[in-house]
Amino acid sequence: MITCAKALVRLLEAYGVDTVFGIPGVHTIELYRALTGSGLRHVTPRHEQGAGFMADGYARASRRPGVCFIITGPGMTNIATAMGQAYGDSVPMLVISSVNRREHLRLGHGRLHELPDQRALVAGVSAFSHTLTRPDELPEVLARAFTVFACARPRPVHIEIPLDVLDADASHVDLTPRSLPRAPGASAATIGALRELLARSPRRVLLAGGGAIDAAVQVRALAERLGAAVALTVNARGLLPPDHPLLLDGVQSFKEGRQLLDAADVVLAIGTELGETDYDFFGVGPLKLRAPLVRIDIDPIQALGAHAAALPVVGNAAAVLDDLLADPRELGGDMDWAHTSVAEVNAAVWAHADATGRRFDALLETLRDAAPDTIVVGDSTQPVYRGAVSYRAPTPASWFNSATGYGTLGYGLPAAVGAKLGCPARPVIALVGDGGVQFTLGELAAAREAAAGITVVIWNSHGYREIRDAMVRNEVEPLGVDIETPDFAALAAGYRVAYRAPSGLADLRAALIAQAQRNEPLVLEIDAGRFEWEPR
Numbered sequence: 001m002i003t004c005a006k007a008l009v010r011l012l013e014a015y016g017v018d019t020v021f022g023i024p025g026v027h028t029i030e031l032y033r034a035l036t037g038s039g040l041r042h043v044t045p046r047h048e049q050g051a052g053f054m055a056d057g058y059a060r061a062s063r064r065p066g067v068c069f070i071i072t073g074p075g076m077t078n079i080a081t082a083m084g085q086a087y088g089d090s091v092p093m094l095v096i097s098s099v100n101r102r103e104h105l106r107l108g109h110g111r112l113h114e115l116p117d118q119r120a121l122v123a124g125v126s127a128f129s130h131t132l133t134r135p136d137e138l139p140e141v142l143a144r145a146f147t148v149f150a151c152a153r154p155r156p157v158h159i160e161i162p163l164d165v166l167d168a169d170a171s172h173v174d175l176t177p178r179s180l181p182r183a184p185g186a187s188a189a190t191i192g193a194l195r196e197l198l199a200r201s202p203r204r205v206l207l208a209g210g211g212a213i214d215a216a217v218q219v220r221a222l223a224e225r226l227g228a229a230v231a232l233t234v235n236a237r238g239l240l241p242p243d244h245p246l247l248l249d250g251v252q253s254f255k256e257g258r259q260l261l262d263a264a265d266v267v268l269a270i271g272t273e274l275g276e277t278d279y280d281f282f283g284v285g286p287l288k289l290r291a292p293l294v295r296i297d298i299d300p301i302q303a304l305g306a307h308a309a310a311l312p313v314v315g316n317a318a319a320v321l322d323d324l325l326a327d328p329r330e331l332g333g334d335m336d337w338a339h340t341s342v343a344e345v346n347a348a349v350w351a352h353a354d355a356t357g358r359r360f361d362a363l364l365e366t367l368r369d370a371a372p373d374t375i376v377v378g379d380s381t382q383p384v385y386r387g388a389v390s391y392r393a394p395t396p397a398s399w400f401n402s403a404t405g406y407g408t409l410g411y412g413l414p415a416a417v418g419a420k421l422g423c424p425a426r427p428v429i430a431l432v433g434d435g436g437v438q439f440t441l442g443e444l445a446a447a448r449e450a451a452a453g454i455t456v457v458i459w460n461s462h463g464y465r466e467i468r469d470a471m472v473r474n475e476v477e478p479l480g481v482d483i484e485t486p487d488f489a490a491l492a493a494g495y496r497v498a499y500r501a502p503s504g505l506a507d508l509r510a511a512l513i514a515q516a517q518r519n520e521p522l523v524l525e526i527d528a529g530r531f532e533w534e535p536r
Contacts (some may be wrong), residue, residue, distance in 0.1 A: 004135040004161065005034040006536065007095065007170035011443040012067065013039050014177040017094075019050040019055035019058060019421055022069030027098040027113060030166040031069050043421065043450050046442035048075045050414040052082020053440065055093050057415030060400050061375055062422030063214065064402070065149045067400055071114030072098045076121060081408055083125040083156045088406035089235055090210055092149035093156040095122075102133065122158045129158040135170035143178040151183045153211070153299040181299065183316035190313055191323045194294060195313060195331065201265035201292070202334040204228035207252070210235030211271020211297060211317055216396045218321035219270065220244075225325065227333035228268070229260065229342050233278040234404045238393035249349050250389035253281035256348040259412050260341055264291045271297060271317045274307045277404035278392070281388060283429045285408070295318050353390070359533050365528075366505050368394065370512035371427040377420050379404055379412030381433030381459050382466050401431075410439025413456055417443060420452040427455070427516045434485050435458040444495040444521060453519040455512060458488055461528040492523040499523045504532030 008031070012020075019041045024032050035042055045051045049072055055066025069081050070200055076097055086093045100111045108116065115121060119129040127148045130141050145157040172227060186194075198204065203489035206228045209221055216239045223230045223246050229247045230240055240247040243308075251257030267289055272278070279287045292310035296317055297303040313320055353361065360383045367376050373394070378384035379403025385403055393399035402411035429493035437458055446455055468481040492499035502508040502524055515522045 001169050002171045002173075003030060003034065003167050004132070004138060004170045005030040005166045006175050007135060007138055007175055008142075008161075009034040009038050009040060010175050011139065012175060014025065014175065015142065015146050016064065017067050019043060020069055021045060021054045021058075021418070023048060023051065023071065023075070025071035025075065025098075025502045027072045027163060028069055031096070031098070034419050043417075043446065044482075045446045047440065048078035048080050049410065050094065050440050050446065052079040052086070052445075053094070053411050053414035054418035054421070054446075056082060056411075057377055057400075057418030058422040059086075059091050059093060059418075060397055060415075061419035061426075061428075063295035063397065065094050065146070065154075066088070066418060066420070067094045067280050068096065070095055070097040070101060071113065072118070074111075074117050076115065076118050080122060080513060081157075083122060085402055085406045085408050085411060087125045087155050090153050090155055092147075092154035093159045094145055094158055095126075095420070097158065097160045098166065099131065099160040099162050102162045105131075106161065118160055122156075125156060126158045127152070127155040129160070132159060132165055135165065135168050135173050137177060138170065139176075140175060142236060147180050152182050153302075157316050165531045166470075173256065180358055183319055184314070185323055186313050186315040188285070189395045191320075191327075193311055194313065197266060197292060197294065198226065198331045201266040202332060203262060203263060203337050204333060205235075205264040205267050205291075206230045207267060207269040207274070208239050209233040209270065209272025211299075213271070213396050213459060215239075215318035215321055218318050218325065221325055222321055226331060227335035227338045229345075231257065233272055234388050234481075235397075235400060237391060238396040239401045242392035242394060246342055247392070248342055249346050249392075250278075250281070251345055251349050252279040252287070253284060253389070254349050254352065255284070256345045257292075258287075260345050261287075261394050262290050263341070266294065267291050268294045268296065269307070269309075270321075273305065274301060275405065277407070284441065301533060323368040349389070352406075357386050357390070358432050362533065363508075365390050366509050367429050367431065371507045371516035372475060373399065374422055374427040374429060375416075375423065376429045376431055377401060377419055379430070379432040379436040380407055380409050381412075381431065381436055382461065383459050385466065386433055397530045409436040411436075413437055413440050414443040414446070416454045417447045417450065417452045420454050421450060427512070428452075429512070430454055430456045430460055432456065432464075434458055434488075435460065435464045435483060438486070441491065442533075444492070444497050444516060444523070447521040448495060448497055451519050452521060453515070454521050455515045456521060456523045458523065458525045459528065460525055461489070465528075488523060488525045497521050499522055499525070501525045501527065502531075
């Protein structure tokens, strides 16, 4: 007999899934029976939040949905935080959970792992949640999930399967994966209106966000053809190479960046929410645009968002830009203005950097350049905050973190594990703080167990330093931020993970180069007060 659980696993394989993250439990035994002998790799984190973060990192790095098998009740409450981060950053994540038997749902009889309503729990952190009441529904519901991932704003999808449905007979169900629709483009009339607006607007600025991450070729071609200055959000870093003359640093919150936007004749926002943590990083006030705004977004709600667009364009970024670029007619543009403005603004932004900021820049460049094709996964920590305004990623999806948007702690380590499993040939670095890493430190064991050769760089500032500094700036007596710092060398040894404490940038670089050839994790602890930033 082919059970519903076995049918699920076969369909996941047919849709190209190769890895599942989850912690086995008494309510998911049938899922694990189905995994046995399949082509899916199973990775066991030490907490369901870690499972979600691993799936998130896997999805961002590999550009394929991350999949989790999660236990009823506490498993769902544990993974909700990771789903929130993925929801905020539009990351495709499929969460398959068990739930109590159909006749016991929502009755409150005190069944094992019972919640009143798991779907209600995740309503705010999922594109949709569905209770599978019959095996026959499985092909349609999975097709809906993968359509969301491919053709809409890709956010987590939750499918819960009652215990009595998991082991129900699905031998009669057609397990052929359904053909998925193509991502939508814009109408010819809309593309024509966009061309007309550009033709009468010689000074152009592109604001690209994470929704353009798969349109790097098109974004670069459009910027060069239009002669447009390009500002990238955190999730869009790498859409232009680091040395591109049209690339602005993370200037949206700097005075000079706002002045550049004021001088533009048209602003094209591509796949970006224009949200606070990218465009008002320093709390200088909401973004105000004087020039006509074009919003290109696959989500119609965003295309008509808080920043009203003179021309809203609903469609997949790559498809829309392909249609725009297909017309060979030139659109002119003030090339000199763009190149001069970018150089001037970047110089002014660099001048704002203090000694600490420049040290963090040197650290980030060392992480990026020690080995080719490195992925840097950040947590909420001071060097990552600096990277939000200064880091130039070499390629798309090679720099992502939890320091913007939803902004959870504990993300960096497990997300780096997922990224490494999704892209095993690439070096992967987790850049974490001594406070944040303690949220998910147990995932070091999962990294070693999965032979995920990540490098965990711990920025040890001996407490929640960023929050402590904020308290001092706001004349609040620091409270709750000077926490006990553990012995990370002893912890690494306890997890049987290699450990080093590099003395300076050169030592750090040498350790990163050596680690690029290993398939086991490594912890590198940087003591903020002892690290040598300059050679002796």
